[in-house]
Amino acid sequence: MQEVLNQRIETAKASASYLPSEERTKAMTWLQANGLPHAKAEEYKYTHLTKVLEKEFSLQAGVAKSVVTKEQLSGLLFESVEAHHVVLVDGVFAPELSRIAADSKQLEISAFHEAQQKPAYLQYAAKEAHAEADPFIALNTAFASNGLFIEVKRGAAVELPVILYHISSASDAKPVIYPRNLIVVGENAQVKLVEHYITLGEAATFTNSVTEIVCQQDALVDYYKLQFNNPSAHQVGTTQVLQVKKSVFTATTVSLDGKMLRNNLNIVMDDEHCESNMWGLYLLNGKSHVDNHTMVDHRKPNALSNENYKGIMDGNSTAVFNGKIFVRQDAQKTNAFQSNRNILLSNDASVNTKPQLEIWADDVKCSHGCTIGQMDEEQLFYLRARGLSYESARAMLLHAFAADVIQNIKIEGIRTLLEELIIERLSK
Amino acid sequence: MSKENNILEEITNREYEHGWTTNIESDAAPKGLNEDIVRFISAKKQEPEWLLEWRLKAYRHWLTLKEPKWPNVSYPEVNFQDIIYYSAPKQKVTPKSLDEIDPELRATFEKLGISLTEQKRLTGVAVDAVIDSVSVATTFKATLGELGIIFCSFSEAVKEHPELVKKYLGSVVPITDNYYAALNSAVFSDGSFCYIPKGVRCPMELSTYFRINAANTGQFERTLIVADEESYVSYLEGCTAPQRDENQLHAAVVEIYAAAKAEVKYSTVQNWYPGDKNGKGGIYNFVTKRGICAGDYSKISWTQVETGSAITWKYPSCILKGDYSIGEFYSVAVTNNMQQADTGTKMIHIGKNTKSRIVSKGISAGKSQNSYRGLVQVMKRADNARNFSQCDSLLMGDKCGAHTFPYIEVDNKTAQVEHEATTSKIGEDQIFYCNQRGISTEDAVALIVNGYAKEVLNQLPMEFAVEAQKLLAITLEGSVG
Numbered sequence: 001m002q003e004v005l006n007q008r009i010e011t012a013k014a015s016a017s018y019l020p021s022e023e024r025t026k027a028m029t030w031l032q033a034n035g036l037p038h039a040k041a042e043e044y045k046y047t048h049l050t051k052v053l054e055k056e057f058s059l060q061a062g063v064a065k066s067v068v069t070k071e072q073l074s075g076l077l078f079e080s081v082e083a084h085h086v087v088l089v090d091g092v093f094a095p096e097l098s099r100i101a102a103d104s105k106q107l108e109i110s111a112f113h114e115a116q117q118k119p120a121y122l123q124y125a126a127k128e129a130h131a132e133a134d135p136f137i138a139l140n141t142a143f144a145s146n147g148l149f150i151e152v153k154r155g156a157a158v159e160l161p162v163i164l165y166h167i168s169s170a171s172d173a174k175p176v177i178y179p180r181n182l183i184v185v186g187e188n189a190q191v192k193l194v195e196h197y198i199t200l201g202e203a204a205t206f207t208n209s210v211t212e213i214v215c216q217q218d219a220l221v222d223y224y225k226l227q228f229n230n231p232s233a234h235q236v237g238t239t240q241v242l243q244v245k246k247s248v249f250t251a252t253t254v255s256l257d258g259k260m261l262r263n264n265l266n267i268v269m270d271d272e273h274c275e276s277n278m279w280g281l282y283l284l285n286g287k288s289h290v291d292n293h294t295m296v297d298h299r300k301p302n303a304l305s306n307e308n309y310k311g312i313m314d315g316n317s318t319a320v321f322n323g324k325i326f327v328r329q330d331a332q333k334t335n336a337f338q339s340n341r342n343i344l345l346s347n348d349a350s351v352n353t354k355p356q357l358e359i360w361a362d363d364v365k366c367s368h369g370c371t372i373g374q375m376d377e378e379q380l381f382y383l384r385a386r387g388l389s390y391e392s393a394r395a396m397l398l399h400a401f402a403a404d405v406i407q408n409i410k411i412e413g414i415r416t417l418l419e420e421l422i423i424e425r426l427s428k
Numbered sequence: 429m430s431k432e433n434n435i436l437e438e439i440t441n442r443e444y445e446h447g448w449t450t451n452i453e454s455d456a457a458p459k460g461l462n463e464d465i466v467r468f469i470s471a472k473k474q475e476p477e478w479l480l481e482w483r484l485k486a487y488r489h490w491l492t493l494k495e496p497k498w499p500n501v502s503y504p505e506v507n508f509q510d511i512i513y514y515s516a517p518k519q520k521v522t523p524k525s526l527d528e529i530d531p532e533l534r535a536t537f538e539k540l541g542i543s544l545t546e547q548k549r550l551t552g553v554a555v556d557a558v559i560d561s562v563s564v565a566t567t568f569k570a571t572l573g574e575l576g577i578i579f580c581s582f583s584e585a586v587k588e589h590p591e592l593v594k595k596y597l598g599s600v601v602p603i604t605d606n607y608y609a610a611l612n613s614a615v616f617s618d619g620s621f622c623y624i625p626k627g628v629r630c631p632m633e634l635s636t637y638f639r640i641n642a643a644n645t646g647q648f649e650r651t652l653i654v655a656d657e658e659s660y661v662s663y664l665e666g667c668t669a670p671q672r673d674e675n676q677l678h679a680a681v682v683e684i685y686a687a688a689k690a691e692v693k694y695s696t697v698q699n700w701y702p703g704d705k706n707g708k709g710g711i712y713n714f715v716t717k718r719g720i721c722a723g724d725y726s727k728i729s730w731t732q733v734e735t736g737s738a739i740t741w742k743y744p745s746c747i748l749k750g751d752y753s754i755g756e757f758y759s760v761a762v763t764n765n766m767q768q769a770d771t772g773t774k775m776i777h778i779g780k781n782t783k784s785r786i787v788s789k790g791i792s793a794g795k796s797q798n799s800y801r802g803l804v805q806v807m808k809r810a811d812n813a814r815n816f817s818q819c820d821s822l823l824m825g826d827k828c829g830a831h832t833f834p835y836i837e838v839d840n841k842t843a844q845v846e847h848e849a850t851t852s853k854i855g856e857d858q859i860f861y862c863n864q865r866g867i868s869t870e871d872a873v874a875l876i877v878n879g880y881a882k883e884v885l886n887q888l889p890m891e892f893a894v895e896a897q898k899l900l901a902i903t904l905e906g907s908v909g
Contacts, residue, residue: 329826344841347808355847357832362823362853369848372838
């Protein structure tokens, strides 16, 4: 693997990229020295992405992009939701496929190559997602050649949600694609962001994405990551968030299928009075494998973080959860809560969870809890005694379990869509 | 405020109470470790050929291993060639009664407050006192002998009950288990052996007092407890060590085997020298403790109060192999000054209808770091497994840290696993409430900490509970500022 990787790095060095060259070189050097995580690496011990990469995918770039037409996308986008629809094909912004009702005073959407001179881009591009923090961040920084830059202007309250569609055109060569996004939300601005992944055709795909989000003072950001209709997808995606004073960041991650998904959500609270919420739902069946790693780094006092991840596993599926909360010495008066609840429906499903707290400050309130269990027979009995069939009683209870997360979704169109999908899945 | 700070300072500056050295002539091996040393230890102890082979196998395996680096502790590298692997107090004849014991040795025990005679008469505890790896005195042997209970030093067991030792040694912690277990298997000098025959309920608490004495002597004891069907035993282990400037390594192995319907309760109070307030000196306590509930309906319960050692690194574990077996782990770990603790447990559910319970209470003060690291694993065929874990941390002062690393791996849908953890400090309102009712801040802290740890302390046998409460009070008086 390391050999292939080194070769690929040599070719990447020669080819052009619009990412900051300093960070890119750093990432390459790091990868050459450390490589991708081996089977026993602590952070990836339950999710063996390196093995998958090695066996099934080629790290080699330079695969000709297939042309994606509007017709191919019809029915795949959330047409019914009024929003800014931003389409990216194999990691490259495709304005001709997108529908952006943008008011450039509020919102600017451009590819990295057009953003090179913008101050916000220069200040933040590749500055928060550090190569040495995660091998897959390094991989993305080294190999991504372009990206998408969104700037929400100071004081702008963007009414319509911004939906990013990451399309894998899935050619036969099984390349890995490297979407890269930078989103800077200005002072006092508000925005709702959605990331959705779509694969065209049946082929297996490997996506290694990095999304950096900067929330400036008093910003209000809702972020949604939706993973469904993608049963053969392999994804490792990092969402790296930097929060500045009094900003509020809410992330909702919903995974309904996928071959092997790894979501890294890292939130750094680098100022006082920040608030972050992390909601997650994974509803798995078949041979899906979903791994959610979250990290909240409380660096300054008076911040609040709140986390609730829930999962229902059926079939041969596997779920992994790792939640880290760091409370640094300075971060007095921190409140941090974390909860992870799982229901196992099948004997071939499994859960590995590790809620982790690391605390260096004393005046804090931190707690975490996790449970793994099954359907409550008594609750089922209660409903059945009132005339519900076993199936509908079961679906009702599971739906109630999942609703905790879904009800936090503030974009109505998407919430309804997800509700429908979930109800359909649960009543099977 | 200033008064509290004074007390805090006084406490945190307190020198180790049990810090003294006994002048007993030691019969020690040369420094360093090689096959010859292993042979030397084995020969010294007049061991049979099979045990020597076993040791050598462990030693050869150890050579292939690397020192593990994953725990959340930091310390200078241990030089394994700079340790004396064997030292025994010189004694010409085996003592037949307490009177024959070296008076200096007895004085040491007096200082520790475990006068053998006193204990024998008043508390009904049989003490197998271990000073520098060799058992010096075993009391109450006759009483236990009548019931068929074997409680003796390890070397004695090798001589007198070789078939039992051969059968169970390494059955729970194999020589290949980990770096320090392999090291221990190669060079262990002595320890305790305990066998409870079928259907016997041990009438008294069995207890061993370990002490590290000679300078630069790593202590490598080995404890093996075998509880046969339908038997019960409660075993106590308590530790104190004299003050030293150089770090001392302690890598013990404890193995517990519980047959069907047997119950073993293992309690530890550990108060070894933690180093001075700058983190100089102190014991490295790297211990492998594991029990197997081999038979159906068996139960193993670990209770520990950890207040000493510069670095504590241990995970008393239960392998729940028998159906309906139960594993328990109760722990209070207190760290102060520069101490570091990485401790927790593993509960491996293999049998059906197995249950486990984990209660861990961490208290960190000064500049210490306290970690809980645990694994709850439910295997595929472990139907109806049940686990409840609770790990709370209490922080005193803003320079210490509390960390939780719970791993939960479930492969069976009928499992019910719960884990919860909290981190907080003693609330000002709690202190205020007590103050209002005429309780001084200092007493209030003691009250609250004791209440906080009560769930664990309640699990300790009487004598230990008193000792443990005292230890907690000494370490934490006035720590709220």
